[in-house]
Amino acid sequence: MSNIVYIATSLDGYIADRNGKLDWLKIVPNPEGSDFGFADFMNKIDALVMGRNTFETVCRFGGDWPYNKPVFVLSTTLKSIPDGFVDKVEIISGSLQTVLTTLHERGFYNLYIDGGKTVQSFLAEDLIDELIITRLPILLGGGTPLFGNLSDHLEFEHLNTEIFNKMLVQDHYKRKF
Numbered sequence: 001m002s003n004i005v006y007i008a009t010s011l012d013g014y015i016a017d018r019n020g021k022l023d024w025l026k027i028v029p030n031p032e033g034s035d036f037g038f039a040d041f042m043n044k045i046d047a048l049v050m051g052r053n054t055f056e057t058v059c060r061f062g063g064d065w066p067y068n069k070p071v072f073v074l075s076t077t078l079k080s081i082p083d084g085f086v087d088k089v090e091i092i093s094g095s096l097q098t099v100l101t102t103l104h105e106r107g108f109y110n111l112y113i114d115g116g117k118t119v120q121s122f123l124a125e126d127l128i129d130e131l132i133i134t135r136l137p138i139l140l141g142g143g144t145p146l147f148g149n150l151s152d153h154l155e156f157e158h159l160n161t162e163i164f165n166k167m168l169v170q171d172h173y174k175r176k177f
């Protein structure tokens, strides 16, 4: 049973730029169309839990739906799922402990946690077991931060680092208790 973050950040720790854009993710030349480990990661999880802002970004992507596992959108304001996504996501709310209990009861144990505020709310309750962070060599100078304040230190053990295309540094950490 694990809650895992798999996310790309700038060198200065942002997951979207000041305009909420992700274009900077494309600075990495990728002639062979590598997914940088994404499909392998998706095979290990049972479902995704993403924040409403991330869901709204994914809705704007167009093209094929990028996920092959159930997606739960955390939101207290979304009253209905936009047209075209009804069979793809479910809205979920409540305390994180309640959300997790509900998902575990439904057989979803290994969860991909996505979105800045969402990751921060899980970390604030020490509910993240693994962090897989892919850093791009760019300073955005502002934007949506991955991390926020915490009331206490959270220590992680380094498991692995992979470098893709001599540009992307993917670090894998596990919570150390």
Ligand SMILES: NC(=O)c1ccc[n+]([C@@H]2O[C@H](COP(=O)([O-])OP(=O)(O)OC[C@H]3O[C@@H](n4cnc5c(N)ncnc54)[C@H](OP(=O)(O)O)[C@@H]3O)[C@@H](O)[C@H]2O)c1
Binding pocket: 006, 007, 008, 009, 014, 015, 016, 020, 021, 022, 050, 051, 052, 053, 054, 055, 057, 074, 075, 076, 077, 078, 092, 093, 094, 095, 096, 114, 115, 116, 117, 118, 119, 121, 144
């Ligand atoms: N670089 C990457 O790999 C990457 C990955 C993911 C996202 N992003 C980018 O990051 C941005 C989104 O991140 P974000 O920090 O703005 O927000 P987010 O975490 O995606 O969404 C925040 C929203 O999720 C809901 N939420 C979060 N925690 C909740 C909780 N415990 N209970 C109920 N609802 C909860 C709330 O929605 P309500 O206001 O509706 O209650 C909250 O406003 C987007 O620009 C996206 O493109 C980048």
